[in-house]
Amino acid sequence: MAARKLYGSVESTTTMRALASLFEHELKFEFVRVDLNAGDHKKEPFLTLSPFGTVPVFQDGDLILFESTTIMRCISHVYTNPRTEQVYVDPKMQGIAATWIDVEDHHFNPPASKLISELVFKPKNGLPTDEATVAVEEAKLAKVLDVYEERLANSEYLGGDKFTSADLTHLPNLYYLMRTPAKRLFDERPKVRAWCAAIMSRPAWAKVVEMVMEK
Amino acid sequence: MATPVKVYGPAFSTAVSRVLACLIEKDVEFQLVAVNMAKGEHKKPDYLKIQPFGQVPAFQDESISLFESRAICRYVSEKYANQGNKGLYGTNPLEKASIDQWLEAEGQNFSPPSSALVFQLAFAPRMKIKQDEGLIRQSEEKLNKVLDVYEKRLGENRYLAGDEFTLADLSHLPNTHYLVNATERGELVTSRENLARWWGEISSRESWKKVVDMQK
Numbered sequence: 001m002a003a004r005k006l007y008g009s010v011e012s013t014t015t016m017r018a019l020a021s022l023f024e025h026e027l028k029f030e031f032v033r034v035d036l037n038a039g040d041h042k043k044e045p046f047l048t049l050s051p052f053g054t055v056p057v058f059q060d061g062d063l064i065l066f067e068s069t070t071i072m073r074c075i076s077h078v079y080t081n082p083r084t085e086q087v088y089v090d091p092k093m094q095g096i097a098a099t100w101i102d103v104e105d106h107h108f109n110p111p112a113s114k115l116i117s118e119l120v121f122k123p124k125n126g127l128p129t130d131e132a133t134v135a136v137e138e139a140k141l142a143k144v145l146d147v148y149e150e151r152l153a154n155s156e157y158l159g160g161d162k163f164t165s166a167d168l169t170h171l172p173n174l175y176y177l178m179r180t181p182a183k184r185l186f187d188e189r190p191k192v193r194a195w196c197a198a199i200m201s202r203p204a205w206a207k208v209v210e211m212v213m214e215k
Numbered sequence: 216m217a218t219p220v221k222v223y224g225p226a227f228s229t230a231v232s233r234v235l236a237c238l239i240e241k242d243v244e245f246q247l248v249a250v251n252m253a254k255g256e257h258k259k260p261d262y263l264k265i266q267p268f269g270q271v272p273a274f275q276d277e278s279i280s281l282f283e284s285r286a287i288c289r290y291v292s293e294k295y296a297n298q299g300n301k302g303l304y305g306t307n308p309l310e311k312a313s314i315d316q317w318l319e320a321e322g323q324n325f326s327p328p329s330s331a332l333v334f335q336l337a338f339a340p341r342m343k344i345k346q347d348e349g350l351i352r353q354s355e356e357k358l359n360k361v362l363d364v365y366e367k368r369l370g371e372n373r374y375l376a377g378d379e380f381t382l383a384d385l386s387h388l389p390n391t392h393y394l395v396n397a398t399e400r401g402e403l404v405t406s407r408e409n410l411a412r413w414w415g416e417i418s419s420r421e422s423w424k425k426v427v428d429m430q431k
Contacts, residue, residue, distance in 0.1 A: 051364045051367070051368070052320065052323075052324050052361070052364060063309065063312065065312060065316055066316070067316065067319040067320065067323060069319050070312070070315045070316045070319040073312075073315050074308075074311075074312040074315065077308050077311065077312075078308040078309070078312065091290060091293040091294040092276070092278070092279045092290075092294070094290070094293065095279065095281050095286065095287075095289070095290030095293070095294070096279065096281065098283075098286040098289050098290065099281050099282055099283050099286040099287075101286070102283035102285060102286045103268075103283065105322070106283065107268055147267045147268065150267065151267070
């Protein structure tokens with residue numbers, strides 16, 4: 001029986017975030033599917049693992065963590081080895097990387113998730129897209145990407161001079177956005193376009209994509 | 216002698232006060248730099264250089280600038296690990312993971328509904344903005360569900376991440392302070408036994424009392 005488990009739903013962006021982190025750090029784990037359609041995440045025994053009823057959950061022996069960003073941070077700080085190092089030892093450099101993790105959460109994710117809901121999930125469920133919402137959220141995302149364009153002119157990756165969780169945390173939303181017309185917002189900005197291409201071509205991310213597409 | 220760090224923004228801002236509480240807990244000398252938000256100072260080019268999204272707080276420690284209050288708190292706790300409250304962000308990676316867990320829960324689950332309620336009930340009237348009754352009801356409903364989870368957690372642990380006060384508890388101080396003292400929904404916290412006990416303890420810390428003084 002695997003000591004390390006990840007409980008989640010493969011197409012959920014939060015589960016994808018945790019999967020990316022596990023693969024980037026070359027950790028072996030068992031993936032346990034949670035049936036979101038059946039509402040398993042809102043009942044016991046799942047609620048004992050994840051009290052707010054969210055996926056994913058990471059378990060390693062007695063250590064149980066919920067919230068994908070927490071799992072991502074823990075993996076990068078606890079399961080370190082020189083080959084897969086994605087944190088900085090220097091507090092100032094790590095402080096900068098940590099800032100951009102929160103930027104994704106507070107600035108990138110809100111318009112990104114609304115766009116994904118309108119352009120990917122609603123059509124999938126036979127619901128009409130609200131074009132007015134799409135316009136509003138694209139405008140918000142464009143402003144965020146202007147800040148990213150400026151940042152990436154001065155830094156190879158968002159968090160610093162190497163790939164870190166600050167970049168990884170964007171991958172799940174990027175996976176969906178690149179399959180919608182919103183892709184043009186990324187293509188229109190050269191630094192952003194190059195950064196997306198670089199991080200999305202990482203082998204660990206390809207493994208996550210494979211799992212999502214197999215479903 | 217080290218230059219004091221700089222925090223930009225008004226002390227009454229919940230995000231700014233989060234950083235101030237952390238600096239005081241860690242005994243880090245700081246200078247609070249006023250940002251005149253009424254005059255739009257936070258949207259001007261000079262400010263956008265240190266906070267490109269035009270929000271408060273911004274933070275500088277010698278050569279670097281940071282923003283996002285929780286990232287600043289993590290940085291301060293790491294950089295100044297050996298002074299002030301040494302256990303604030305844990306003393307080993309597993310303690311840190313547990314603190315990160317409840318810091319994240321604060322940001323994802325507690326903050327959205329509590330900030331909305333605090334803004335609608337305490338700030339909107341002062342700013343002569345019409346209150347959104349639907350949003351108030353929705354936020355209260357969400358917050359009730361979140362606080363039920365907290366009530367259970369605080370029945371099993373003295374503080375959110377374990378036996379000691381940590382960044383995870385600290386992060387909740389700003390919104391809870393306004394909820395309890397500036398709105399009529401304080402009983403969301405005070406009517407729940409474990410939450411009331413926890414709130415009493417964390418809000419009576421010297422560090423928080425100093426921040427409240429700065430807000431006056």
